[in-house]
Amino acid sequence: MKISGDEYVVRPGIPDDIAVLAAMNEGLHPYPGVGPWTRDLFERHPFVDFRDFVVAESRTERRIAASLVAINQQWTLGGTSVPAVQIELVGSDPRDRGHNLTGRMLDAVHQRCRTMGPALQLISGIPYFYRRFGYEYAVRPGDSIDVAAAVLQDHHCHSELDFFVRPAVSADAPALAGLDRSAVPADVLRCHRDETSWVYELSGRRKDSLPSVEVAVITDRLGAIAGYVVNSPRIGSDGALKVFAAECVNDDVWAGARAVMLRYLADAGAAAARRTGSQFTALRMLMPDGHQLMGMLPPVAVHRAEPWYARSGDLGALLKWCLPALAARWREHGWPRSVLVLDTYHEVIRLHFAAGRLHDIDVVARDALRSAADVVVPPGALLQLILGYATPSELLQIWPDMSVPEPTTLDFLAIGFPRLSASVWSVI
Numbered sequence: 001m002k003i004s005g006d007e008y009v010v011r012p013g014i015p016d017d018i019a020v021l022a023a024m025n026e027g028l029h030p031y032p033g034v035g036p037w038t039r040d041l042f043e044r045h046p047f048v049d050f051r052d053f054v055v056a057e058s059r060t061e062r063r064i065a066a067s068l069v070a071i072n073q074q075w076t077l078g079g080t081s082v083p084a085v086q087i088e089l090v091g092s093d094p095r096d097r098g099h100n101l102t103g104r105m106l107d108a109v110h111q112r113c114r115t116m117g118p119a120l121q122l123i124s125g126i127p128y129f130y131r132r133f134g135y136e137y138a139v140r141p142g143d144s145i146d147v148a149a150a151v152l153q154d155h156h157c158h159s160e161l162d163f164f165v166r167p168a169v170s171a172d173a174p175a176l177a178g179l180d181r182s183a184v185p186a187d188v189l190r191c192h193r194d195e196t197s198w199v200y201e202l203s204g205r206r207k208d209s210l211p212s213v214e215v216a217v218i219t220d221r222l223g224a225i226a227g228y229v230v231n232s233p234r235i236g237s238d239g240a241l242k243v244f245a246a247e248c249v250n251d252d253v254w255a256g257a258r259a260v261m262l263r264y265l266a267d268a269g270a271a272a273a274r275r276t277g278s279q280f281t282a283l284r285m286l287m288p289d290g291h292q293l294m295g296m297l298p299p300v301a302v303h304r305a306e307p308w309y310a311r312s313g314d315l316g317a318l319l320k321w322c323l324p325a326l327a328a329r330w331r332e333h334g335w336p337r338s339v340l341v342l343d344t345y346h347e348v349i350r351l352h353f354a355a356g357r358l359h360d361i362d363v364v365a366r367d368a369l370r371s372a373a374d375v376v377v378p379p380g381a382l383l384q385l386i387l388g389y390a391t392p393s394e395l396l397q398i399w400p401d402m403s404v405p406e407p408t409t410l411d412f413l414a415i416g417f418p419r420l421s422a423s424v425w426s427v428i
């Protein structure tokens with residue numbers, strides 16, 4: 001029986017949904033640990049609870065037909081923190097397909113974001129599908145790079161051991177959060193992990209939950225934490241072990257700790273392979289471009305990263321969140337006029353400068369200032385510009401309806417909006 005669109009009600013999750021959603025998600029998403037992950041999101045996640053699920057229910061059968069979850073996060077853009085939601089576990093019961101339930105559930109998320117603040121919505125997955133709902137590819141993770149297991153064996157033979165490695169424990173959370181604050185390069189787009197997030201990562205999740213990871217800390221001779229490395233506890237069917245993140249407090253530590261990390265990861269890969277009776281073939285580095293852990297290692301394969309979709313219902317607000325980062329990038333490069341005007345075809349966003357320095361951003365009706373625009377930029381291109389998906393010059397090539405009449409304006413934009421490589425290891 002086909003049910004008409006009106007016969008579905010879209011509502012926030014309730015505590016009683018947990019068992020049905022855990023089972024349903026396990027059936028719809030073919031990865032190990034989806035059921036425990038769903039339960040963690042209901043019960044243990046520090047920034048998510050049942051209300052962050054959106055459920056479509058058939059009125060007549062009182063049965064859950066579809067659901068998704070909007071995971072509350074903070075993302076850092078050039079050192080500025082932006083509230084975001086990452087949408088995960090999107091699924092509909094095969095009996096209920098054909099009713100645009102994903103679109104209706106996403107409408108509910110977007111409505112909530114409008115009233116509650118998250119300026120950015122992020123999602124990864126099915127090619128093209130989320131464009132239907134106003135999303136644009138705008139987050140570019142680094143390509144994932146495979147390093148052969150055999151190369152690692154050679155590599156660590158020559159290492160010096162000034163640093164040590166041990167599994168991380170909850171008590172390490174403050175040091176790890178501090179390390180993230182001080183050491184992560186500003187030109188990386190990433191999900192912010194505070195102390196609470198680290199505690200959750202280290203001891204909060206169910207062990208068999210899909211996003212659970214192994215975290216090891218690198219310590220110096222005095223036992224102080226000088227770095228960390230994060231990998232999947234499982235090996236893929238091709239024998240590759242995924243590495244999600246690695247950081248060190250500074251370049252000197254990287255020089256000594258890289259070999260220690262690689263040896264640890266080689267051992268982790270071999271151990272994960274033994275557990276499944278398979279063979280460890282490679283480390284798969286899922287990290288931003290140019291990551292320090294790669295050093296001079298020769299890649300055996302490079303897999304083009306799948307970009308993430310993003311959306312913002314309020315680009316002016318998103319840009320305003322980025323004001324400190326923009327002001328910092330333009331510190332040495334004053335804008336010669338008091339306003340830089342961006343026309344998005346929907347509204348006009350004004351960047352206000354005093355003595356060349358950016359100090360405010362506001363939005364006005366389009367009619368007022370359209371003719372004075374320094375930059376004409378469709379919303380999708382502006383989102384890509386803000387999230388560093390491509391440089392302004394590259395975007396001009398891609399978007400025929402974008403224009404920057406003055407070459408000096410393009411130079412100025414290039415400084416404010418550099419290309420950013422993203423880390424895909426978010427708090428989910």
Ligand SMILES: CC(C)(COP(=O)(O)OP(=O)(O)OC[C@H]1O[C@@H](n2cnc3c(N)ncnc32)[C@H](O)[C@@H]1OP(=O)(O)O)[C@@H](O)C(=O)NCCC(=O)NCCS
Nearest residue numbers: 028090091092096097098099100101102103124125126129
């Ligand atoms: C993806 C999914 C949630 C869509 O379900 P839905 O919201 O009920 O979608 P509908 O059946 O109403 O389809 C809406 C439109 O999207 C299209 N569509 C649906 N699934 C699609 C897919 N996997 N790829 C591309 N297009 C898809 C449909 O063809 C339809 O287009 P039309 O309106 O032009 O006919 C559902 O197929 C599903 O649960 N899949 C398994 C789990 C999954 O892959 N989740 C997404 C993880 S990112």
